[in-house]
Amino acid sequence: MAELVKTMKNEVAWDVQKIRADFPILRTEMHGKPLVFLDSAASSQKPQVVIDALSNYYATQHANVHRGVYELSAAATDKFEEARSTVQRFINAEHDHEVVFVRGTTEAINLVAHSFGRKYLQPGDEVMITAMEHHSNIVPWQLVCQMYGAKLVVIPINEAGEINLETVKELMNDRTKLISIVHISNALGTINPIRDIVDMAHQADIPVLADGAQATAHGKVDVRDLDVDFLAFSGHKMFGPTGIGILYGKEKWLEELPPYQGGGEMIRKVTFEETTYNELPFKFEAGTPNIAGSIGLKAAIDYLDNISVEGMQSHEEKLLESATTQLLEIPGVKIIGTAEEKASLVSFVVEGIHPYDIGTLLDHQGIAVRTGHHCAEPLMDIFGITGTIRASFALYNTLEEIDKLVAGVQKAVKMLS
Amino acid sequence: MSIDEIQNEIVDEFAFFDDWTEKYEYIIDLGKNLPLIDEQYKDEDHLIRGCQSKVWLHAERQDQQVHFTADSDAMITRGIIAMLIRVLNDQPASDIASSDLFFIEKIGLRDHLSQTRSNGLTNMIKQMKMYGLAIEASK
Numbered sequence: 001m002a003e004l005v006k007t008m009k010n011e012v013a014w015d016v017q018k019i020r021a022d023f024p025i026l027r028t029e030m031h032g033k034p035l036v037f038l039d040s041a042a043s044s045q046k047p048q049v050v051i052d053a054l055s056n057y058y059a060t061q062h063a064n065v066h067r068g069v070y071e072l073s074a075a076a077t078d079k080f081e082e083a084r085s086t087v088q089r090f091i092n093a094e095h096d097h098e099v100v101f102v103r104g105t106t107e108a109i110n111l112v113a114h115s116f117g118r119k120y121l122q123p124g125d126e127v128m129i130t131a132m133e134h135h136s137n138i139v140p141w142q143l144v145c146q147m148y149g150a151k152l153v154v155i156p157i158n159e160a161g162e163i164n165l166e167t168v169k170e171l172m173n174d175r176t177k178l179i180s181i182v183h184i185s186n187a188l189g190t191i192n193p194i195r196d197i198v199d200m201a202h203q204a205d206i207p208v209l210a211d212g213a214q215a216t217a218h219g220k221v222d223v224r225d226l227d228v229d230f231l232a233f234s235g236h237k238m239f240g241p242t243g244i245g246i247l248y249g250k251e252k253w254l255e256e257l258p259p260y261q262g263g264g265e266m267i268r269k270v271t272f273e274e275t276t277y278n279e280l281p282f283k284f285e286a287g288t289p290n291i292a293g294s295i296g297l298k299a300a301i302d303y304l305d306n307i308s309v310e311g312m313q314s315h316e317e318k319l320l321e322s323a324t325t326q327l328l329e330i331p332g333v334k335i336i337g338t339a340e341e342k343a344s345l346v347s348f349v350v351e352g353i354h355p356y357d358i359g360t361l362l363d364h365q366g367i368a369v370r371t372g373h374h375c376a377e378p379l380m381d382i383f384g385i386t387g388t389i390r391a392s393f394a395l396y397n398t399l400e401e402i403d404k405l406v407a408g409v410q411k412a413v414k415m416l417s
Numbered sequence: 418m419s420i421d422e423i424q425n426e427i428v429d430e431f432a433f434f435d436d437w438t439e440k441y442e443y444i445i446d447l448g449k450n451l452p453l454i455d456e457q458y459k460d461e462d463h464l465i466r467g468c469q470s471k472v473w474l475h476a477e478r479q480d481q482q483v484h485f486t487a488d489s490d491a492m493i494t495r496g497i498i499a500m501l502i503r504v505l506n507d508q509p510a511s512d513i514a515s516s517d518l519f520f521i522e523k524i525g526l527r528d529h530l531s532q533t534r535s536n537g538l539t540n541m542i543k544q545m546k547m548y549g550l551a552i553e554a555s556k
Binding site for chain 1: 445470490491493494
């Protein structure tokens with residue numbers, strides 16, 4: 001793992017080759033060429049420690065949790081609950097029962113939308129999102145708004161892909177019941193001022209949910225610092241396994257919300273007439289949980305704990321800067337999403353060329369990017385495009401890979417012109 | 418020529434290409450030269466929606482044969498469409514309905530028909546065969 005080395009200029013050095021050695025898939029090939037993986041915003045790759053944690057769990061520790069009277073089950077339960085405490089520490093939650101294991105960000109948002117909607121939404125009420133949301137933070141709210149006759153209010157964005165806090169303030173009113181907002185936009189890279197929005201919302205007693213799917217792999221996300229009421233994120237975007245995610249909720253909210261799904265584990269007592277529910281967090285964890293996933297996620301957090309956040313961030317900034325500068329030198333390239341506060345991804349279009357064509361020709365050069373609408377169709381409509389090519393970077397990408405991307409795009413443009 | 422004869426002809430043509438660049442340059446050329454669909458048919462009714470690229474397909478019955486015209490917003494998709502049209506155009510409806518389009522796999526383009534690509538091509542082929550089937554059934 002990379003060590004923090006202060007140079008003469010007081011810059012944080014980043015040993016990217018040392019990091020890359022931790023990720024076995026980065027030594028593989030695509031179409032016979034060394035894999036250049038620039039799609040971490042869709043799903044990040046896994047370090048060996050995560051792979052080992054999963055395999056070791058299944059090989060030596062597996063049993064169902066919270067019910068067995070035998071040693072193996074008790075040990076698996078300890079591991080599972082240890083993972084919960086690790087997540088609690090990672091996001092600096094006050095209590096470990098504020099951490100609910102779910103399948104991913106999507107399920108976390110659906111849980112809040114349905115449970116919150118059932119308890120609080122009345123006809124005429126409003127739920128606020130932004131124009132840059134992923135479908136996962138649009139559709140669940142549309143569904144519950146339809147169920148309860150509530151209205152979905154959309155905070156507009158400017159040409160750079162930023163929201164204006166004044167507009168948020170203007171749109172808030174006494175019918176606003178909740179604000180659900182993306183922390184870092186998957187399609188634009190925009191980093192939203194979550195704390196400012198939370199402060200404004202809390203003055204009017206409006207809770208805020210942050211979609212943290214893109215945030216946790218790129219820096220510290222502190223729920224007490226942000227003061228968010230809910231935070232949703234996925235393990236697989238932060239070097240952990242797929243199928244495991246987290247819903248963080250402040251204790252006062254999770255106590256108030258009714259259960260989302262019914263089943264085993266979430267009950268206290270069941271009769272055919274009535275069921276009483278288990279305490280937090282189990283009230284929201286119906287059925288056998290993703291035990292292996294939680295253990296893999298813990299391994300990913302342990303991995304992130306051992307690297308320097310400053311080093312990672314300054315490295316990712318360099319990747320972003322290099323990609324932005326070089327791509328803009330290619331005639332016809334336009335970058336979509338030019339926010340002042342931006343994470344390390346570049347979404348772009350090339351005039352007169354379909355993103356699918358560029359993506360296909362990059363694929364054959366061993367370069368993995370995402371093309372299309374990035375599950376943000378309303379956002380693409382705002383920019384008047386059907387999709388973009390998105391290259392997203394993570395701690396293991398190199399400046400040489402950015403050069404390969406740029407050369408790859410140049411080659412693709414030449415072939416298509 | 419029959420559907421299979423044309424398919425074999427395409428497979429032979431692709432055998433000349435040394436690398437993927439040449440292959441795709443050829444597909445892009447085909448895309449550029451695809452005879453355009455009449456603008457009036459580039460509407461919602463003729464649209465085959467893909468997640469990645471859009472395809473418009475129009476079919477006209479000429480006796481027991483089917484005449485296709487199509488277009489796409491992506492050039493590589495257009496190139497593949499050009500080949501599909503070359504294979505299926507003006508063929509007997511019954512042959513279209515029962516065709517096995519083996520050339521796609523043989524020239525290494527099966528990827529483009531996978532679920533993840535979602536570029537409209539898979540549905541376009543289904544639609545072409547459906548037209549064949551419909552005309553065959555109305556005999």
